[in-house]
Amino acid sequence: QVQLVESGGGLVQAGGSLRLSCVFSGGTFSEHAMGWFRQAPGKEREFVASVSRSGMSILYGNSVKGRVTISRDNARNTVYLQMNDLKPEDTANYLCAAAIIYIASANRNEYDYWGQGTQVTVSS
16 A cells, blocks of 8 residues: 655744655555645645646746746655745645555546645745
């Protein structure tokens, strides 16, 4: 059974940076596209970023484009999300997800496995 474990969240001031990590286990990492989503209390789950199996195809959500970078290390079974210039509206639980597809995807319904998330809180 695939398991995803996120880490790297925390409390940061506006304008600061964080690097989130997600470790994949229980399956073949290189056979999954990976994604990051976020969810704030009372809000819909929102797409943040996705990377294809090979790492060659990447998508970003409009609200974070230009401020975040997704990357994957297939040797370490890990996907990363580097977040810069954080804003209070970025405050949310950030969830890692894996999809048995080739390309990057912003569609949460295409993801087969989800982690529990790591909380990011940005103070003003």
